[in-house]
Amino acid sequence: LYNILKIKRVNMKNSNLKFKNVENYFKCPICKNEMYIENNTLKCQNNHCFDIAKKGYINFLSNRKPQKGYDKSFFENRNIILNQGYYDHICDYIQSYINTFKPDTVIDAGCGEGFYVKKLYNENIDFFAFDLSKDAINVAARGMNNICFFVSDIQSIPLKDNSIDCMLNIYTPANYPEFKRVLKKDGIIIKIIPGLSHLKELRDIVKNELKHEQYDNNDVIECFKEHCELLEIKELNQTKEISLENLKSFLDMTPLLFDIDKSKFDYNNISEITISATALIGKIK
Secondary structure, eight states: OHHHHHHHHHHHHHHHHTTTTGGGTBBOTTTOOBEEEETTEEEETTOOEEEBOTTSEEEOOOSOOOOTTOSHHHHHHHHHHHTTTTTHHHHHHHHHHHHHHOOSEEEEETOTTSHHHHHHOOTTSEEEEEESOHHHHHHHTOSSOSOEEEEOOTTSOOBOTTOEEEEEEESSOOOHHHHHHHEEEEEEEEEEEEOTTTTHHHHHHHGGGSSOSSOOOHHHHHHHHHHEEEEEEEEEEEEEEOOHHHHHHHHTTOGGGTTSOGGGSOOTTOOEEEEEEEEEEEEEO
């Protein structure tokens, strides 16, 4: 018992250490004042306090219910699939761009289970990741890691103005006015959206249940170009064999099937899956 408690104290201490730089970047989401770490709490001069959880994250939100489908099971299944390598080609592309850009700070806005920031982590960069879902952050923060995870909303990001070099926005909605506020003048956004052939094997089976049989991301691209100077656009496609076990996890982690009765369809003939993405690199106008 003593050894277990000792390990927990060490883990908590290490969790707190990784938050040591947040004072340089974060502001109070309530009163907008600067924040500082005191014991196990991130607080401001008006005594608005946000504790560092035992699992190593900070929750800026309370009483927020998750969106339909985005529950613990969803993020656990995402964690399984992402760690099987199906999305590694996307991560590799982001890594290559970060290596070229050489940012000091990287924010993942809508990090989900934390797969990308964990793969991209570099001790010379301050990584911060946040998601609206507490279930997502619970999965993301699990185990020892050096990334600061937060439960937070992109509608009101608790970061100082012009403080961030690079914003990741991967398969998740954007808030360009907030991104513009927190990014430095020469900061960049790396946005990943589904490509035209994303999950085509699943889409073909359930096509009669979909509002749009063919996926179209032109509106998202035009919105990005409206707010950002487009530096690069690139298609990232990979088709990979998939086992029935992994396919089951896939069926439980894709929003494509949230409003579809999955039991009505036979997926046993699917032996491969296509992960298609469009990468958009830009600077806020």
